[in-house]
Amino acid sequence: MSRLYTQDHEWIDVAGGEATVGITDYAQGQLGDVVFVDLPDAGRAVTKGGEAAVVESVKAASDVYAPVSGTVTESNPALADDPSLVNSAPEADGWFFKLTLSDASELDGLMDKAAYDAFVASL
Amino acid sequence: MTVAGGRMADDADLKTLPLDALHRRLGARMVSFAGYAMPIQFDGIIAEHLWTREHAGLFDVSHMGQLLVEGEGAAEWLESLAPGDFKALQPHRVRYSLLLADNGGILDDLMVTNTGRNFYLVVNGATKHGDIAHMAARLPAGITLHHMEDDALLALQGPQAVTVMSRFDLTPESADQPAFADLKFMAGARWLWNGIKLGITRSGYTGEDGYEISVPAEHAEALAEALLAHTEVKPIGLGARDSLRLEAGLPLYGHDLDPETTPVEADLSFAISKRRKTEGGFPGAERVLDQLFNGAARKRVGLAVEGRMPAREGATVWVGAEQVGVLTSGGFAPSLNVPIAMAYVATGCAADGAALEIEVRGKRIAATVVPMPFKQKNYVREGDKK
Numbered sequence: 001m002s003r004l005y006t007q008d009h010e011w012i013d014v015a016g017g018e019a020t021v022g023i024t025d026y027a028q029g030q031l032g033d034v035v036f037v038d039l040p041d042a043g044r045a046v047t048k049g050g051e052a053a054v055v056e057s058v059k060a061a062s063d064v065y066a067p068v069s070g071t072v073t074e075s076n077p078a079l080a081d082d083p084s085l086v087n088s089a090p091e092a093d094g095w096f097f098k099l100t101l102s103d104a105s106e107l108d109g110l111m112d113k114a115a116y117d118a119f120v121a122s123l
Numbered sequence: 124m125t126v127a128g129g130r131m132a133d134d135a136d137l138k139t140l141p142l143d144a145l146h147r148r149l150g151a152r153m154v155s156f157a158g159y160a161m162p163i164q165f166d167g168i169i170a171e172h173l174w175t176r177e178h179a180g181l182f183d184v185s186h187m188g189q190l191l192v193e194g195e196g197a198a199e200w201l202e203s204l205a206p207g208d209f210k211a212l213q214p215h216r217v218r219y220s221l222l223l224a225d226n227g228g229i230l231d232d233l234m235v236t237n238t239g240r241n242f243y244l245v246v247n248g249a250t251k252h253g254d255i256a257h258m259a260a261r262l263p264a265g266i267t268l269h270h271m272e273d274d275a276l277l278a279l280q281g282p283q284a285v286t287v288m289s290r291f292d293l294t295p296e297s298a299d300q301p302a303f304a305d306l307k308f309m310a311g312a313r314w315l316w317n318g319i320k321l322g323i324t325r326s327g328y329t330g331e332d333g334y335e336i337s338v339p340a341e342h343a344e345a346l347a348e349a350l351l352a353h354t355e356v357k358p359i360g361l362g363a364r365d366s367l368r369l370e371a372g373l374p375l376y377g378h379d380l381d382p383e384t385t386p387v388e389a390d391l392s393f394a395i396s397k398r399r400k401t402e403g404g405f406p407g408a409e410r411v412l413d414q415l416f417n418g419a420a421r422k423r424v425g426l427a428v429e430g431r432m433p434a435r436e437g438a439t440v441w442v443g444a445e446q447v448g449v450l451t452s453g454g455f456a457p458s459l460n461v462p463i464a465m466a467y468v469a470t471g472c473a474a475d476g477a478a479l480e481i482e483v484r485g486k487r488i489a490a491t492v493v494p495m496p497f498k499q500k501n502y503v504r505e506g507d508k509k
Contacts, residue, residue, distance in 0.1 A: 008124050008125065009124045010124060023124050027124045031124075032164060032167055032168055032362070033167050033168055033169040033170075035431070035433065035455040035462075036431045036432045036433060036455070036462075038432060038484065054484065055124065056432065056433050056455070057168075058168040058169060058172075058362060058366055058454060058455050058457065059163070059168060059362050059365070059366075059454065060435075061433070061435060062124055062125050063124065063125055064124045065124065080431075083431075
């Protein structure tokens with residue numbers, strides 16, 4: 001299983017036709033204290049680059065985009081009780097949602113970790 | 124995810140505050156605000172917010188405008204601009220007031236101190252140049268308006284602010300100035316610290332006890348370092364300043380107040396002094412006093428928001444199919460651990476306990492009108508034993 005990244009600071013782990021999506025450590029650092037995450041319901045169709053979730057920090061709401069198109073199968077129930085998991089474990093327990101991919105070729109344009117780290121360093 | 128540009132505060136057009144280098148040294152994240160590069164946060168907004176409620180927070184508010192109005196008839200002239208009773212404002216006392224347009228709309232909110240020799244005004248950073256132009260255009264002969272551009276403004280806020288300041292050796296600047304230990308809430312005067320002139324008022328914008336300290340810009344860093352040397356004091360950014368003032372129910376100009384809004388609609392009628400309610404004579408008095416005695420169509424209220432999802436400025440407020448208002452501030456209240464908001468709603472829906480709905484991203488959230496402040500203020504007023 002490999003982790004890929006978007007220029008909008010989402011990460012996606014792909015295993016077969018299933019994927020898990022979250023936001024990166026860099027993104028949570030930019031957001032500051034996360035107080036609520038508005039997650040998509042299971043069954044919702046999302047499109048690559050389209051709005052999929054909203055993460056609310058103390059100061060603002062930020063859109064989270066789907067790295068690839070697909071259908072949401074589950075959102076992270078732990079974030080309802082403890083949205084600060086996005087700050088403390090953004091790339092682990094603070095995942096946002098899982099989806100089934102509708103077009104695996106959409107993964108081709110995403111960055112690997114080395115490319116993403118270089119991208120963040122250039123910001 | 125959309126991430127705000129990390130380089131925003133490196134914009135060449137932004138002005139820098141006297142404490143810019145200190146903020147960056149302390150690890151602040153800088154953003155553009157009111158034309159200045161300003162610290163939005165240091166340790167994190169929630170941590171800074173809670174620290175200020177428990178201990179003492181140091182805020183750099185040097186972007187705000189500090190003005191001096193001086194000359195024979197200065198009080199009368201201020202009364203032609205704002206609805207305060209400045210003729211009765213005693214030396215060393217501070218009043219909250221409102222700069223009003225001819226139609227009674229709010230041009231700015233401000234603090235006015237009678238220094239005994241002149242009036243010292245603190246106005247908002249984003250509106251200061253407009254305020255100065257408004258006032259200069261109405262300035263009579265014999266009165267001067269001075270913009271104190273060479274002075275920084277720091278705020279020390281929180282229950283331990285008094286303890287910290289009591290350790291400073293502050294000497295009254297002259298015999299007519301009170302001793303620092305006698306400074307009460309909403310009072311102010313000038314003191315010398317290490318030979319540096321400080322104008323200090325016991326006031327603030329957090330709902331906590333504390334001070335606002337005017338200091339010559341070249342000495343601002345020395346003063347800030349001296350304050351931060353006390354273990355009770357941490358630097359606090361604009362993010363926590365906003366969440367603190369929202370919990371305290373204090374309006375933010377440009378969001379909760381604007382030129383389309385009158386003092387009565389804004390629920391700031393307390394800023395219209397008793398004598399002025401009888402005599403009028405301030406801009407827009409006819410309209411404002413009519414609203415005061417006969418009611419206004421809408422009113423600023425506090426809303427307790429059900430659930431965990433914050434509702435933000437611009438969200439619409441509903442009763443069934445009817446839109447009855449709009450949020451002007453909204454966010455998460457760190458001390459209460461719930462979302463809260465300020466809104467303007469139709470007066471018929473403005474009573475405490477009124478059940479309303481807020482629309483956020485197409486969903487309706489239940490909300491209830493509640494008295495403000497959301498978080499009880501910890502001011503130490505004259506006569507308090509604390």
